Amino acid sequence: MNPPTVIIPIPSHDFDPTEVSVSWKILRDAGCRVEFATPDGQRGYADPLMISGQGLDPWGWIPGLKAIRLVGLLLRADRHGREAYRQLQQDSAFLAPRRYAELKPDDYDGLLLPGGHAPRMKAYLEDRRLQAFVAAFFESVDHAGQAKPIAAVCHGVVLAARSISPRTGKSVLHGRKTTALTWQLERSAWQLTRFFARFWDPGYYRTYGEAPGQPVGYCSVESEVKRALANDADFIDVPKGSADFLLKTSGIARDRLDNPRPAWVVQDGNYLSARWPGDVHTFAQAFAERLLARGGR
Structure with missing residues (x-):
């Protein structure tokens, strides 16, 4: 049997390096074949600030000090x-x-939607061709007639939320349970950078900001995803009082292949979701296991 083939669509610029690269590495090391797609067929580039860290300090706008x-x-x-x-x-x-x-969905055994928060992610989140492909993939089945494995993390869940099923006229996430970047995590990073670090670019950690009259957080990842769901309760965050609650919600601790305790991953049938880069080792490993259990085409 052929190894399962996974497609990872990415933007031309500003994707999160961890969510794409660690997922790729884990899938590859597990024996999966991984392909990528961009708007124009040219290689994509990660958010440079997430690689170097330059420009994330209060003096980051000063050439000699950044x-x-x-x-x-x-x-x-x-x-x-x-x-x-x-x-x-x-x-x-x-x-x-x-x-x-x-x-085309028939060319792939699995779909992984990564995220990223910087401005040029918008082209990926708003691309109608990509949304149509994601919607079609959610409707596709494998050689055994089973729904194919799909995974989304962080802003990748927004892309799924915006993908409308031609069968139902609703988001492909309507009726499903999911997690995504929570408002708590998004707000914490936003407040840290706009008040104490990258103050000259206060919207860097908010891909979409609120319009006048909208409440703060209305355009957050969590709020948009919830609007696509059948019920707010279908957005699954770490339950208060659960084991390792503080570790999972601090926004500081990140998982490893040998330490899944900081991670939070939600499964609903063939669909797997996670919140941020700190979940990605556990998220990608779980996705690889589901793919290998199914096999390739």
Whole structure:
């Protein structure tokens, strides 16, 4: 049997390096074949601030000082994410992606939607061709007639939420349970950067800001995803009082393959979701296990 083939659509710029690269590495190491897609078929680039950390400190706008990093070292991708991205940039499939317009569900056994928060992510989240492909993939089945595995993390869940099923006229997430970047995590990063770090660019951690008259948080990931669901209760966050609650919700601790305790991953049938880069080792490993259990086409 052929190894399962996974497609990871990414934007041309500003994707989160950890969510893409660690997922790719875990899937590849598990024996999956991984392909990528961008709007124009040219290689994509991660958010540079998440690689270097330069520009995330209060003096980050000053050319001679921005190389000095304090907050930037805390907020950028950790060493696992940076090393995985270094390896990813040598991968032939990453360097020669497909175009969004070329994607067909029958060509793939699994779909993974990563995220990122920087401004140029909007082209990925708003692309109608990509939304149509995601909607079609949610409706597709494998050789055994079973729904194919799908995974989404962080802003990737927004892309899924915006993908409308032609069968129901509703989001493909309507009636499903999911998690995504929570308002607590998004707000914490936003407040840290706008008040204490990247104050000259206060919206950096908010991909979409509120319009006049909208309450704060209305355009957050959590709020938008909830509006696509059948019920607010279908958005699943870490329950208060659960084991490792503080570890999972601090926004500081990140998981590892040998330590899933900080992670929060939600499964609903064939669909798997997670919140942020700190969940990605557990998220990608769980996705790889589901793919390998099914096998390839």
